[in-house]
Amino acid sequence: MTELSPYDEAALLAQARSSSATEREQAFNALFTATRRDVYALCLHLCGNRSDAEDAVQECFVGVHQALPRFRGESRLSTWVYRIALRSAWQVRARHPRGREDLEQGLGKPSDAPAPDDVASARQQTRQIHAAMQKLSEEHRTVLSLFAIDGLGHKQVADVLGIAEGTVWSRLHSARKRLAAELLQAPAVAC
Amino acid sequence: MTTCEEFEVAVEMKLHGALEAAPAAALEQHLTSCASCRSFQQLATHTEQTMNLQATMDSNGFDWEAMKNRVKSAVETNHRRTLQRVGVLALLLLPLMVGINYGAPLRSFFSLAMSLIFIAVVVVASSSWRYRLIREQEGNRGEYLFRYRRDLEQRISRARRALGVSLLPWGLLAWRGEGIDTVHGLSIVGLGVVTLGAALYIWTVERPRWQRQLDTLKP
Numbered sequence: 001m002t003e004l005s006p007y008d009e010a011a012l013l014a015q016a017r018s019s020s021a022t023e024r025e026q027a028f029n030a031l032f033t034a035t036r037r038d039v040y041a042l043c044l045h046l047c048g049n050r051s052d053a054e055d056a057v058q059e060c061f062v063g064v065h066q067a068l069p070r071f072r073g074e075s076r077l078s079t080w081v082y083r084i085a086l087r088s089a090w091q092v093r094a095r096h097p098r099g100r101e102d103l104e105q106g107l108g109k110p111s112d113a114p115a116p117d118d119v120a121s122a123r124q125q126t127r128q129i130h131a132a133m134q135k136l137s138e139e140h141r142t143v144l145s146l147f148a149i150d151g152l153g154h155k156q157v158a159d160v161l162g163i164a165e166g167t168v169w170s171r172l173h174s175a176r177k178r179l180a181a182e183l184l185q186a187p188a189v190a191c
Numbered sequence: 192m193t194t195c196e197e198f199e200v201a202v203e204m205k206l207h208g209a210l211e212a213a214p215a216a217a218l219e220q221h222l223t224s225c226a227s228c229r230s231f232q233q234l235a236t237h238t239e240q241t242m243n244l245q246a247t248m249d250s251n252g253f254d255w256e257a258m259k260n261r262v263k264s265a266v267e268t269n270h271r272r273t274l275q276r277v278g279v280l281a282l283l284l285l286p287l288m289v290g291i292n293y294g295a296p297l298r299s300f301f302s303l304a305m306s307l308i309f310i311a312v313v314v315v316a317s318s319s320w321r322y323r324l325i326r327e328q329e330g331n332r333g334e335y336l337f338r339y340r341r342d343l344e345q346r347i348s349r350a351r352r353a354l355g356v357s358l359l360p361w362g363l364l365a366w367r368g369e370g371i372d373t374v375h376g377l378s379i380v381g382l383g384v385v386t387l388g389a390a391l392y393i394w395t396v397e398r399p400r401w402q403r404q405l406d407t408l409k410p
Contacts, residue, residue, distance in 0.1 A: 032262075036255055041246030050249065054258070061262040066269070095337045126245045129238055147207060148242035154209050169209075173200045180234050 004034045009077040016068045028065050035078055036061075038149045039085045045145035046089035048134045052096055059088035075159055082152075082160045086142060132182035140175035147172055195228055202232045206239065280310065304382065318342070336408060343405040350390075350398040357383075357390035 004012070015027035036057070043056035063084045071080060133141055146157045158168045201218045204210040210218065222229050360383035364376060 029259075032259060033255075036258070037246075037250045040250045040253065041243075044246055044249060045242060057258060058261050058265060061258075062265045062269070065262060065266050091337060094340070125237075126241050129241050130245075144238075144242070148239055148246070150243055154204075154207055169200050169203055172203050173196070176203065176231075176235055176238070177199075179238060180231070183234075183238075 004031075004078055006076065008034075013071065013073055013077060016071070024069060028068060031064065031068070031077065031081065032061060035081045038078075038152070039081065041149055042082065042085050042145050043089045043092075045130075045133060045148060046086070046141060047093055048130055052092045053089075056085065056089040056092040059092065060085040063088065076156065079156055079159045082146070082156075086160070090138065128183060129179075132179055135182050136175065136178055139171065140178050143168070143171045144175050144179065195225060198222075198225070198228050199231050202228065202235055206232075206235055340405060340408050343401050343408070346401050347398055347405070350393045350401075353390040353393055357386040360386060 012027050012030055015023050015030075018024055018027075039060055040053060040057050043053040043060070044050065047053045047056055060081070064081055067084075071077070133144065136144070143157070143161070146152060146160060147154075154168050155165060158165045161168070163171070198218055198221050201210055201214055205215055205218060222232065360379050364379045364383065367376075367379070
């Protein structure tokens with residue numbers, strides 16, 4: 001992950017507010033490169049399949065591109081991007097409530113060569129976790145997806161969700177319990 | 192910390208590097224004797240690692256350049272559409288203002304009012320037609336709900352603007368410097384009362400209803 005320090009974010013923001021179109025474009029490109037993997041991971045976990053996740057990523061960055069020059073800097077730039085990503089993923093999910101493709105096709109796409117047993121087993125577990133995730137409420141799925149982003153601390157998660165830091169832990173705990181219950185109902189998953 | 196549930200929360204905090212040394216030691220001690228909390232710790236670690244690994248694997252093979260091009264193309268399409276809408280509005284407004292009033296000055300209140308009413312009718316009719324088309328598409332309930340939600344959000348935002356717009360006739364009256372002793376002045380006052388009344392009605396009755404609908408439709 002390419003992390004943006006607060007210093008980088010301030011520089012990016014100044015560039016995004018510049019009157020030069022080239023500079024604004026450069027700022028967007030830098031922000032895109034820095035946040036694209038996390039945005040994709042977030043959308044993938046929330047949407048549950050690759051096609052919807054791609055659409056959500058596209059909508060998110062279209063929104064970012066349009067609103068970046070007007071961003072007032074009331075939160076961290078990355079926090080703002082994650083909020084837009086959440087909204088985009090929810091909207092895409094609302095359009096395709098059951099997903100457009102099977103998890104088999106969308107996640108852990110098997111290659112043509114025969115996979116070794118451990119890789120196949122890992123794929124099976126991934127599919128089970130994603131299937132269980134899709135049965136959770138929006139609130140639970142969101143908090144689990146945000147915490148699964150590498151390097152995103154609880155303070156920033158609280159900021160993205162607009163809730164108190166203490167509430168983040170209790171919400172994460174109840175989401176994890178719910179996920180465990182869903183996984184128990186699914187056929188044979190090894191933890 | 193006494194209950195297993197509190198230790199489970201501590202497990203989450205430890206997993207994300209937010210647990211201080213003293214509670215971490217207490218948690219370690221508890222984990223040696225509690226199979227249920229150990230199992231929770233394994234599950235939390237496993238699910239998080241799997242989700243993280245999967246997203247990393249998936250994004251490694253992702254064509255980011257193609258995605259960037261998709262974003263830029265969508266942005267350009269949006270810009271083009273905005274320009275088209277402004278152009279269409281200008282094309283509608285100008286001939287209507289000149290035509291309806293048979294060449295009277297453009298600032299004529301009646302031609303402006305008639306043009307705005309005409310455009311409002313066109314906008315409402317085209318939006319109803321679009322929803323009808325969406326509704327007719329089989330199995331596309333998700334798309335319909337999404338559009339309906341967006342429409343409700345837009346209506347709520349327009350209700351705010353309507354309050355401001357309702358003050359325009361009064362501004363027009365002041366600008367023309369007319370009193371209610373002239374036909375024009377009287378009709379502007381009439382329009383001002385009607386638009387203000389309509390805006391207040393939308394704000395106090397319709398807007399809360401749309402907000403309630405939106406709350407129930409949110410994903």
